[in-house]
Amino acid sequence: MEISRYVAFSSDPAGGNPAGVVLDATGVDDATMLATAADLGYSESAFVVPADDGTVDIRYFSPLAEVPFCGHATIATAVAHAQRHGTGRLHLRTKAGPVTVTTDRAADGSVVATLVSVAPRTAPLAGADLAELLAVLGWSAGELDPALPPRVAFAGAWHPVVAAASRDRLADLDYDMDALAALMARHDWTTVDLVWRESPTTFHARNPFPPGGVVEDPATGAAAAAFGGYLRELGLVPTPATLTIHQGVDMGRPSTITVTVPAEPGTGIGVSGTAVQI
Structure with a gap:
């Protein structure tokens, strides 16, 4: 190879x-x-x-x-x-x-790629499962953003979506990796999508990823697509919408993900970004 x-x-x-x-x-x-x-x-x-x-x-x-x-x-x-x-x-x-x-090709000569996900969908995040997830994360229900209710979202893989009410709460991430891995394995969750809303179309995200053997993912396109579908299904953004998600900042690997959310229910979510060889 x-x-x-x-x-x-x-x-x-x-x-x-x-x-x-x-x-x-x-x-x-x-x-x-x-x-x-x-x-x-x-x-x-x-x-x-x-x-x-x-x-x-x-x-x-x-x-x-x-x-x-x-x-x-x-x-x-x-x-x-x-x-x-x-x-x-x-x-x-x-x-x-x-x-x-x-x-x-972008104007600067770089290559920009845009994927269109499979049809997204969401499911409830049961109260007991949410309580266990918050306990493992060390978060409390009072630290969540009530405008972005917890759900499990899918656009190729399943991700719980949990929104922090403040940037400080999102920045302070310290969890039990073994306990979270066990919880995620029971529910077939791929990453946990922790988000904070900076503006109507700008978000910050962190994605714990113990099933993959890493503490945190610096940029998660699958979760970004699932999050776009979540926002559309719950009517939390006017559509069509173009969103910017900043991820990886708190771990020193800043990433920028552009998400396009079509107005038509059930249609795939666009995720765009560039890449560079290392």
Whole structure:
């Protein structure tokens, strides 16, 4: 395998979320993919197998397990593919369903990739589950933003969405990794999407990711897509909307994710960003 390393959602190698990218993993078995992801040590790595019908199969592995969908590794893969083969559109077959990703050149010459997620949806976050999650995080119900109610959101993977009432609460993240990993495993949650609303269309996010073997994800495209669907389904933003999500700031890897939310219910959410090879 030829393994590339990219940082997604940043033009600075010191920011964003790193991912391993294998543009041709033909014939590579699951054990080798997992071992490669573990050796790289990034939150996810992507493995692509080109198909004859113009689509590509893509799989995502954290250091500990396969995940159904990963936004930042998709952006990294699309940019890597565009640099090798030129910009355009890719049709991806993921374990979560079909995802389209388009690449274009920005004015500064960088490649910007935009993925369109599978259809998003939300589910209630049961009171007992919310209470357990808050206890593990060390948060209290009084520290939540009542305008953004807790839910579990999906756009390829499931993420509890919990909104802090203040930036200080979001900045102070200290949790029991083993306890949170056990809770997330019971519910098949991929990351926990902790957010704070700076303005009607600007948000800050942090994403604990113990199922992947990392304390925190610096940029989570799948959670950003799920969050866009959550906002639309609950009527929390006027649509169509373009949102900016800042993530990774508190861990020293600033990332910027652009989310486009179409007005039509049930349609996929757009997630855009650039990537740079490291």
